[in-house]
Amino acid sequence: AQRVTQPEKLLSVFKGAPVELKCNYSYSGSPELFWYVQYSRQRLQLLLRHISRESIKGFTADLNKGETSFHLKKPFAQEEDSAMYYCALRSGVRGGSNYKLTFGKGTLLTVNP
């Protein structure tokens, strides 16, 4: 069975400091991983996906299959980065009956001025 673990419920950093939100996964197949973000009073939305190898709002995430991790990083945190971050794993066969997105429990990031 697939599992996504975000070990930190809360993470607090100062503005300008580097930030790393940890995500580990367990899945026997080929993983596809994503980060979702929920800002205060906004809807949960996709931040980035590993397959795109993109940097969004200064955030990057690298899939490390050896360590089964997909940590989210940003070199210089900003106050507007304060939000709830969820790591998600897509499992199953595309279009198949078990194709679904499994979320971690989330990490609340607070960036202090």
Next chain:
Amino acid sequence: DSGVTQTPKHLITATGQRVTLRCSPRSGDLSVYWYQQSLDQGLQFLIHYYNGEERAKGNILERFSAQQFPDLHSELNLSSLELGDSALYFCASSVGTAITGELFFGEGSRLTVL
């Protein structure tokens, strides 16, 4: 607003009762997903419908059922409610079966069971 809409936003009911949560997906999206979010469990996948057909099932209790109608809106029915069913229920939609991994979420329906 052409995004995912969920009704009601808040619902308070008693144990043993039955409620229906409604979701309208984004225009053009054929898939609807239901998630339950509680304090200790995070976002738990319940069920996925694609164009009226059930496509995937997660940790959905037998007391819960869902369906997607021809106009693509979906309803999640929760019956014989227990205190532990109190949670935020999210609906999300996607184009097709979310090949890009992007789900578009509603604002959620907060259910309180007293």
